[in-house]
Amino acid sequence: QVQLQESGPGLVKPSQTLSLTCTVSGGSISSGSYYWSWIRQPAGKGLEWIGRIYTSESTDYNPSLKSRVTISVDTSKNQFSLKLSSVTAADTAVYYCARAPDIVVVPAEDWGQGTLVTVSS
Amino acid sequence: QSALTQPRSVSGSPGQAVTISCTGTSSDVGGYNYVSWYQQHPGKAPKLMIYDVSKRPSGVPDRFSGSKSGNTASLTISGLQAEDEADYYCCSYAGSYTYVVFGGGTRLTVL
Numbered sequence: 001q002v003q004l005q006e007s008g009p010g011l012v013k014p015s016q017t018l019s020l021t022c023t024v025s026g027g028s029i030s031s032g033s034y035y036w037s038w039i040r041q042p043a044g045k046g047l048e049w050i051g052r053i054y055t056s057e058s059t060d061y062n063p064s065l066k067s068r069v070t071i072s073v074d075t076s077k078n079q080f081s082l083k084l085s086s087v088t089a090a091d092t093a094v095y096y097c098a099r100a101p102d103i104v105v106v107p108a109e110d111w112g113q114g115t116l117v118t119v120s121s
Numbered sequence: 122q123s124a125l126t127q128p129r130s131v132s133g134s135p136g137q138a139v140t141i142s143c144t145g146t147s148s149d150v151g152g153y154n155y156v157s158w159y160q161q162h163p164g165k166a167p168k169l170m171i172y173d174v175s176k177r178p179s180g181v182p183d184r185f186s187g188s189k190s191g192n193t194a195s196l197t198i199s200g201l202q203a204e205d206e207a208d209y210y211c212c213s214y215a216g217s218y219t220y221v222v223f224g225g226g227t228r229l230t231v232l
Contacts, residue, residue: 045226046210063219105157107220
């Protein structure tokens with residue numbers, strides 16, 4: 001059973017870059033057949049898909065965030081990462097990392113527990 | 122404002138059936154048979170309940186069913202149980218540029 005665990009700073013200053021890492025256990029991130037995604041949820045609000053990575057060269061991003069988002073993978077550590085630049089208070093949310101099979105059109109099937117990131121000075 | 126429209130809340134008594142609607146456009150719900158539904162309990166990560174409009178992942182009770190008509194998808198939960206009380210989110214494929222959009226969520230209360 002795959003497990004995903006988010007890690008990173010819980011507090012980021014406005015205009016800085018938010019950086020999170022997702023560590024995958026119980027499965028290899030380089031085995032193929034899965035998309036590795038980031039999804040966020042502001043407190044009391046709905047879900048927003050941020051983006052995904054399939055291989056080191058294949059990424060897709062939410063058009064509304066594309067100019068600020070980078071998702072990358074480190075196969076040696078079995079991790080993938082999210083960087084969101086020029087953050088504002090509107091980026092405060094619980095950030096989830098997730099996995100979805102490439103044969104199903106869903107943003108996520110397996111989820112991490114989520115990590116709260118607050119943007120504040 | 123979410124791309125897909127869901128009722129803010131629905132409720133039902135144990136044993137009853139409830140239906141949650143999810144309205145989009147011909148560019149998302151109406152254009153593809155790729156609607157999924159997620160259940161989220163407070164403080165927990167979402168759980169995939171339905172994909173491809175009406176398919177259930179392994180382990181999801183058959184009390185949960187999905188359907189679609191035109192630009193509106195629906196999730197029906199029959200034989201309501203106390204543990205079904207949660208937030209439910211619909212999600213639809215919206216083309217290769219956008220990929221997916223979510224609904225704003227519906228709070229299900231089991232009376």
